[in-house]
Amino acid sequence: MNDWVIETRNLKKIYKMGEVEVRALDGVDLNIERGSIVSIMGPSGSGKSTLMNLLGCLDRPTEGDYILDGVQVSQMNDDQLAAARNHMVGFVFQSFNLLSRQTALANVELPLRYGGITKGRKQKAIEALNSVGLGDRVTHRPTELSGGQQQRVAIARALINDPAIIMADEPTGNLDSKSGKEIMDLILSLNKTRKTTIIIVTHDQSIASQTQRIINLSDGKVVGEEVPA
Amino acid sequence: MNIGQAVIEALESLNANKMRSGLTILGIVIGVAAVIAMLAVGSGAQNTITGSISGLGSNLLFVFRGGNDDVRNPQPLTRGDAEAIADPFQAPSVALVAPYISSNLSVTFSGESINSSINGVTPEYLEVRNYSLLEGDFISEENILGRGSVAVIGVEVADKLFGHRDGLIGETLRIEGQPFRVIGVLTPRGGGAFGSEDNIVVIPFSTAQSRLIRRSSDRVDFILVQVISADLVNQASEEISQILRARHRTDLGADDFQIFSQQDFVATAQSITNVLTIFLGGIAAISLLVGGIGIMNIMLVSVTERTREIGLRKAIGARKRDILVQFLTESSLLSMFGGILGIGLGWSIAYIVGLIAAANNTELIPVVGLDAILLATIFSTAVGLFFGIYPANRAANLQPVEALRHE
Numbered sequence: 353m354n355d356w357v358i359e360t361r362n363l364k365k366i367y368k369m370g371e372v373e374v375r376a377l378d379g380v381d382l383n384i385e386r387g388s389i390v391s392i393m394g395p396s397g398s399g400k401s402t403l404m405n406l407l408g409c410l411d412r413p414t415e416g417d418y419i420l421d422g423v424q425v426s427q428m429n430d431d432q433l434a435a436a437r438n439h440m441v442g443f444v445f446q447s448f449n450l451l452s453r454q455t456a457l458a459n460v461e462l463p464l465r466y467g468g469i470t471k472g473r474k475q476k477a478i479e480a481l482n483s484v485g486l487g488d489r490v491t492h493r494p495t496e497l498s499g500g501q502q503q504r505v506a507i508a509r510a511l512i513n514d515p516a517i518i519m520a521d522e523p524t525g526n527l528d529s530k531s532g533k534e535i536m537d538l539i540l541s542l543n544k545t546r547k548t549t550i551i552i553v554t555h556d557q558s559i560a561s562q563t564q565r566i567i568n569l570s571d572g573k574v575v576g577e578e579v580p581a
Numbered sequence: 582m583n584i585g586q587a588v589i590e591a592l593e594s595l596n597a598n599k600m601r602s603g604l605t606i607l608g609i610v611i612g613v614a615a616v617i618a619m620l621a622v623g624s625g626a627q628n629t630i631t632g633s634i635s636g637l638g639s640n641l642l643f644v645f646r647g648g649n650d651d652v653r654n655p656q657p658l659t660r661g662d663a664e665a666i667a668d669p670f671q672a673p674s675v676a677l678v679a680p681y682i683s684s685n686l687s688v689t690f691s692g693e694s695i696n697s698s699i700n701g702v703t704p705e706y707l708e709v710r711n712y713s714l715l716e717g718d719f720i721s722e723e724n725i726l727g728r729g730s731v732a733v734i735g736v737e738v739a740d741k742l743f744g745h746r747d748g749l750i751g752e753t754l755r756i757e758g759q760p761f762r763v764i765g766v767l768t769p770r771g772g773g774a775f776g777s778e779d780n781i782v783v784i785p786f787s788t789a790q791s792r793l794i795r796r797s798s799d800r801v802d803f804i805l806v807q808v809i810s811a812d813l814v815n816q817a818s819e820e821i822s823q824i825l826r827a828r829h830r831t832d833l834g835a836d837d838f839q840i841f842s843q844q845d846f847v848a849t850a851q852s853i854t855n856v857l858t859i860f861l862g863g864i865a866a867i868s869l870l871v872g873g874i875g876i877m878n879i880m881l882v883s884v885t886e887r888t889r890e891i892g893l894r895k896a897i898g899a900r901k902r903d904i905l906v907q908f909l910t911e912s913s914l915l916s917m918f919g920g921i922l923g924i925g926l927g928w929s930i931a932y933i934v935g936l937i938a939a940a941n942n943t944e945l946i947p948v949v950g951l952d953a954i955l956l957a958t959i960f961s962t963a964v965g966l967f968f969g970i971y972p973a974n975r976a977a978n979l980q981p982v983e984a985l986r987h988e
Contacts, residue, residue: 410896410981431900438898449893449985453597465586466898509897 356419357516357549358384358407363416365402365572376402378572379416384517387547389540391560394569401521403569404553408443408519409436421516438467442510442548444539446522448502450494450509456481457490460509467513480508484538500531507538517549518542524559536562584910591910598883602915605879609919609964610926612869613957617927617949619865620956622934623858625947630854633944634846636770638711639811640676642818643841644804644825655837656829659799660786665824666806672824674817676809679706680786680801684794688782690742690754697738698781699756701789709807717750717765724785728792732756733765737779756782757793814842866960872919873964880912880972891976892984901977908973909966916965920958924949927957 365377376399384390394400405411406418409425412433418426421440428436442463443449450459460477481487484504494502503523510518520539524532536559543550552563560566561580568576595602644666647655663680666672682701687694706712707719717733724731732754739746742754752763761784770778790796808817818840825831825838884891891904931947938945 405982408896410985431902434895434898434900437896443896445893445985449889449896451890451893453593462894463897466894466900466903470583513898 354383355386356383357386357421358382358551359417359419360407361417363403363406363418364414365399365406365411366414375572377406377413380569380572380574382567382574384549384551386516386549387543388565389543389550389552389563390565390567391552391554391563392567392569393555393557393560395555398569399572400553400569402572404519404521404551407517407551408441409433434466438463439513440516442513442515442518444503444506444510444518444520444523446525448494448499448506448526450502450505452494455491455493456486456497456505456508459494459505460512463509463513476512477508480512481505483511483542484508498531499527500534503527503531503535504538507535507542511542511546511548515548517551520550520552522554522556523552524556525554584906587906587910588914590907591914594883595911595914601879605875605915606919606922608872608875609869609916609961610872610923612865612872612964613920613923613961614926614930615865615868616862616957616960617924617953618930618934618947619861620858620953621927621931621947621949622945623854623861624950624953625931625935625945627851627854627858628946628948629944630850631847634843634850636711637843637846638807639843640808640814641709641843642806642808642814642821643846644806644821645839645841646803647837647839657800658802658804658825658838660801661799662825662828663801663804665828666804666821668824672817672820674809674813674820675806677705677709677807679703679709679805679807680803681706681805682786682789682794682796682800682802686757686793688738688742688754688756689758690752693742695738695741695780697735699789699793700781700783701786701794702783703786705807706783706805709805712770713768715746715766715768717763719765720783720785725787728787729785730759730761730788731764731785732761733767733783734763735767735779735781736769738782739766754782756784759792818842869961869964872961873916873968876912876915876965877968877972879915880908880969881975883911884908884972884976887976888979888984888987891979892981892987895979895981896985904979905973905977908976909969912969912973913962913965916961917958919965920961923961924954924957 360380360382363377363380364375367374367376380403392400392403406413409420413426416426417424420436423436425436451462457474457477460480461473464473464476478487478490481490484507486501486504486508489497489501494505497505523539524535527535539550540562542548552559554560564579566578566580567574644658646658660680663678666675667678679702684699685696686699688697702720703725704720704722715736719733720731723729736746739749743749743752746766749763749766753760754763755761784793806817806821808814821840822836826836829837831837894904928949931949935945935947
């Protein structure tokens, strides 16, 4: 019996541009095992961003089912989706997306605030920053941090609610190779030590080959899977 | 997110754009200050006008000629009417009666010439109008009988003609070329309901009537009646009406005279100054509206600029309501700060207007009422909320996917 954290059945996303239908996703069946680290690859236009948006509960599918951590997500309304993102999904973006006016601590705390948690927020945020090795940068603002450090803050923010999955969209895309490698090492070690399911969207083969499973996407369909050596 | 956090975050974000926030607040400041100052000046003017009318005395009645439009050929009021009203058997509620005629004439003294209100009165006028004298005496019964060429002058006349206010008894001034001996100087009264009460020359009624203000058949301009006490005003008014109806032989309901009490004047003046205040406040409110549009404008810019931030907040779990509250808090804070500063500025403007009025010898003390402050606060916050709703809604309804993709 497999423990799937993500199950999709015939997932479709169709955009209507006037008369023309664009099938960004055209029937994706996907199971991802809890605690695994998976990468999604594909050329641009293959639908991998759309898939990431759906798996990250940022958008609703036109058709099909998506069950995240045992919860049917595909029929949720906006506020339910917001709550699902808050509790079950952590995001790591290519461009970090930190609030520049706020300290690292406040940035990491933000999901707890929207989650309505009032007690122990600061403590939890400090722990999360410690776990990404930024315990000494708590009061710094993003502008005072290097790219690699900013991405660590973003990872701490993604971790704070103990989400079922972390969606990482080109997490090393804006970093030099050295800090890129450090971030990748951090992500891999989080997967190992905390057993967090991590899904990396990338078109960098060297990143993808470090994961346990590569899902190849083309024209809105899963066209193949491989397990790197 | 609770309100406290929302306020702190909003303050941080407003603080990040100090110049922009400051200018937006300025729009509201000007609007609120204008409203406060205008209302203050309006109610100050009202107080001054009603105050000077109240200064007439609450037991005073004014009897004028002329009724409503239906009455044809109203008979003039005469000294005979005044004497009849003074009869204690016919009008037991009446204490004193003072007939009055007046005209603006030129008054000269050794080359100096001014225009002044010449009042022909009887000795009762002193008490009825509650005048007092700096020096000398008022018009006496002998002056009336002898048509004496004597005058009691107001301080403005004294200042302009003689340059000083004392030692004027015995001086001779000329009214329309005719010599009058000064027998008294009135104490200053300031501006009044009927113009300056200090630029007057009081002379005997009989002298005025026969030599300066020629009126046919003992006509008077109006009759001032002092009632025994303030609660008898209505009764006295009824007694006077009956006397005049009998003397003028008018039908009931077709009176050819009108009786005003102080309350009537106050009510009229109040309705006029209310209109004035609303008018001034309304014009000022337009600038508050413009300030509100400024808020909307800047909030729209802010929403566009921060689209990515909104997308990120939504991605990590902010609901529509959270975003809505965030932006509404910002716009409300802008207008609230504007409101508070505007009240201060409006207060200062009102104070300065008061100083300017005082420097020009006009008695006008602007009143910043609690009602004006409440009105301005509520109105400006409402403006902030109202004009914040549209931008905030736009932010709240952004789709996270599109917001995150925004450059």
